Each structure stands twice: as structure tokens, then as C-alpha cells.
Amino acid sequence: xxxxxxxxxxxxxxxxxxxxxxxxxxxxxxxxxxxxxxxxxxxxxxxxxxxxxxxxxxxxxxxxxxxxxxxxxxxxxxxxxxxxxxxxxxxxxxxxxxxxxxxxxxxxxxxxxxxxxxxxxxxxxxxxxxxxxxxxxxxxxxxxxxxxxxxxxxxxxxxxxxxxxxxxxxxxxxxxxxxxxxxxxxxxxxxxxxxxxxxxxxxxxxxxxxxxxxxxxxxxxxxxxxxxxxxxxxxxxxxxxxxxxxxxxxxxxxxxxxx
Ligand code: GTP
Numbered sequence: 001x002x003x004x005x006x007x008x009x010x011x012x013x014x015x016x017x018x019x020x021x022x023x024x025x026x027x028x029x030x031x032x033x034x035x036x037x038x039x040x041x042x043x044x045x046x047x048x049x050x051x052x053x054x055x056x057x058x059x060x061x062x063x064x065x066x067x068x069x070x071x072x073x074x075x076x077x078x079x080x081x082x083x084x085x086x087x088x089x090x091x092x093x094x095x096x097x098x099x100x101x102x103x104x105x106x107x108x109x110x111x112x113x114x115x116x117x118x119x120x121x122x123x124x125x126x127x128x129x130x131x132x133x134x135x136x137x138x139x140x141x142x143x144x145x146x147x148x149x150x151x152x153x154x155x156x157x158x159x160x161x162x163x164x165x166x167x168x169x170x171x172x173x174x175x176x177x178x179x180x181x182x183x184x185x186x187x188x189x190x191x192x193x194x195x196x197x198x199x200x201x202x203x204x205x206x207x208x209x210x211x212x213x214x215x216x217x218x219x220x221x222x223x224x225x226x227x228x229x230x231x232x233x234x235x236x237x238x239x240x241x242x243x244x245x246x247x248x249x250x251x252x253x254x255x256x257x258x259x
Contacts, residue, residue, distance in 0.1 A: 004242075007133055007179050008056030009041065010048035010083065013259020017235060017248045021048070021056060022179040024132065026241075027169055027215065031184045032222030037233060037252050038183045039068075041222075042135045043076050044256045045181060046099045047083070049133045060132025060178070061098035063121060065114055067105040067141045082255040098127050108161060111142045115165045118172055131178060134169065138183035139212075159211040166215030182216065217241055 006020030015021050022028055022045060030038050046064055051057025064071070073096075080095045100121070105111050115136075122131045143158060150158065173180045213219075218240035224233045229251075236247040251258055 005058060005177070006056070007045065007049040007058050007060070008051060009257070010044050010051070011250070011257055011259050013248050014041075014235065014250060014257065015056065016259075017237065017243075017246055019243060022133070022181055023218065023242065024058070024177045024179045025173050026217035027166065027173060027180045027182060028218040028220065029182045029184055029216040030220045030222055031186055031238075033186050033224070036222040036224045037250070037257060038222060039072060039137055040075075040252050040257050042137050042181060042183065043072060043079055045133060045179075046135065047076075047079055047095055049179070050095055050098050050129065058132040059129055061100070061125065061127040061129040062133035062135065063100045063102065063118065063131055065105065065111070065134070065136045066101060066103040067111065067136070067138060069103075071101045071103045073101070078254070079256050098129050100125065100127060100131075105142060108142050108158065111136070111139070112161055112165060115168050118168065122172065122176060122178075131176065133179045133181065134172065135181045136183065138185060140183075140185040162212050163215060166212070170215075184212070218243065 004023050004025045006015075006018065006023055008015050008021040009018070030041060032038055042064065046062040048056070049058050049060045049062055052059055066072075076096065076099070102114055105114055118134065122134075125131055169180045169182075172178065219238040221236045221238050222233065223236070224231050226232055231251075233250050233252070234247055235250060237243050237245050239245075248259060
């Protein structure tokens with residue numbers, strides 16, 4: 001536990017599920033359908049990691065690689081106003097100065113270049129707090145548009161790139177004792193297979209397939225039934241080297257993700 005500190009998610013229920021928060025030194029993946037709240041969790045994580053240690057934070061900054069278009073900066077500002085401004089008023093820089101957002105990612109190659117720049121970005125970061133969290137939201141989105149029917153060569157290249165990208169992320173997680181959070185989507189066409197896998201306890205097959213599955217250490221599955229404020233949302237640990245299978249419910253409120 002001591003060797004792998006946790007970064008709070010800013011919600012006691014989620015922190016309980018993860019035994020303290022996102023683990024440093026490994027790759028955590030959150031998988032789920034669109035609209036389930038994966039981005040909301042990322043936004044909350046990049047603010048919570050800045051919290052002082054006595055509040056479960058790591059007094060760290062974060063790098064947020066956003067591949068889905070315009071980054072949700074407005075929502076991030078809203079979360080700062082609603083939940084963390086007072087908690088962070090311990091002489092630190094304004095919270096947004098401790099989040100580096102990279103959103104210029106349109107292709108797998110862009111993502112690969114971006115991931116390879118991370119070691120230098122982290123070393124040369126002008127953010128005052130050390131980088132303790134790296135997030136990619138989402139990794140599936142980058143690959144989705146490439147080709148619906150990839151050739152065998154394309155598939156091999158893609159798989160090889162994913163393995164190499166995961167190796168870079170894992171090395172960073174180890175070297176800087178930071179948490180890596182990767183967002184992924186469940187492939188819609190795989191829904192039937194997913195249900196089968198879930199009911200057999202083996203977990204979901206996200207859109208990047210089994211090659212990527214082997215690269216992540218902890219996988220969390222987010223799901224939703226119903227719509228809007230009445231939606232019932234659930235987070236479930238599918239596999240993890242340090243956590244038992246478990247689940248919790250959560251909601252998304254103006255002040256963020258709450259248990
Ligand atoms: P994809 O990016 O499409 O895969 O979805 P996601 O899982 O990342 O979902 P996201 O976190 O973007 O949004 C999930 C839900 O959060 C939405 O359906 C809304 O209910 C809620 N939400 C998103 N933005 C806001 C906001 O600014 N305020 C509030 N109160 N809720 C929001």
C-alpha cells in the first residue's frame with residue numbers, strides 16, 4: 001500500500017471501492033458506454049489529485065489527453081467552483097494551472113507521438129506540483145475512425161502500437177510513481193459478447209479487443225440504466241491485482257460524481 005499510493009477520486013464511495021483511489025504505479029482503465037460518466041470521473045480525478053495528502057490527494061498535477069474534440073474546460077471550471085476552490089486554498093496555484101490538457105489528437109499516430117512526448121512533458125513541466133496523474137480520454141475514439149474493416153497489416157500495426165504505448169505508460173507510472181487512467185468504450189457491436197463475458201465473470205471486451213486488455217492492470221466497468229437524474233449508475237471492478245471484485249453505485253450531480 002505504501003509503495004503504491006492512491007489518488008483520491010474526491011468521492012468516499014468511489015474511494016472505498018478502489019481502497020483509497022486510483023493506484024500509482026499502474027494502468028487503470030475505465031470502460032463503459034457513451035454517457036455513462038467516464039469524462040466526469042476524469043475531470044474530478046484531475047482536481048482531486050491536487051488535494052493535500054491529509055485529504056487523500058497527492059499534491060500533484062495531471063496531464064489530460066483528450067481525443068474527443070473540444071475539451072470539457074467549461075465543465076472543469078464549474079467543478080472547480082463547485083467543489084474544490086476552498087479545499088485547495090492552501091497557497092497552491094489556481095487548480096486549472098495544474099491540469100495540462102492535450103487535445104490535438106486526431107489519429108492513432110498523433111496519440112502515439114503524444115504518448116512518446118510524455119516523458120519530456122513530465123520532466124519539463126512548468127506546473128508547480130509534480131505530475132502524478134496521466135489520463136487518456138478516450139483511447140478507443142482515436143482508433144474508431146481509422147477503418148471499420150482494417151486489413152490484417154493494419155490490425156497488426158495497431159496492436160503493436162497499443163502494446164508499445166502501454167509500455168511507455170507503464171514505465172512512466174513506475175518511474176514517477178504516478179497513476180495512469182485510460183478511458184475506453186464498449187464496442188456496441190460487441191454488446192452480446194460483453195453480456196456473455198460479464199455473466200461468466202470474465203469481464204467486458206472493449207472496442208480495442210484482447211490485445212489491449214492484456215496491457216491494463218485494473219479494469220473498471222461503468223454502466224447505467226435509465227436516463228438523466230433518475231439514471232442508476234454502477235461502477236464495478238472487473239479485474240485488478242490488488243482489489244477484490246466489487247461494485248458501487250454513483251450519481252452525476254452539478255458538483256460532480258457522488259456516491
Ligand atoms: P462518452 O465521452 O460519450 O464516452 O461519454 P462519457 O462516459 O465520458 O460521459 P460524460 O462523462 O461525458 O457524461 C456523462 C453524463 O454526465 C451526461 O450524460 C450528463 O448526465 C452528465 N454531465 C455531463 N456534463 C455535465 C455538466 O456540465 N453538468 C452536469 N450537472 N452534468 C453533466
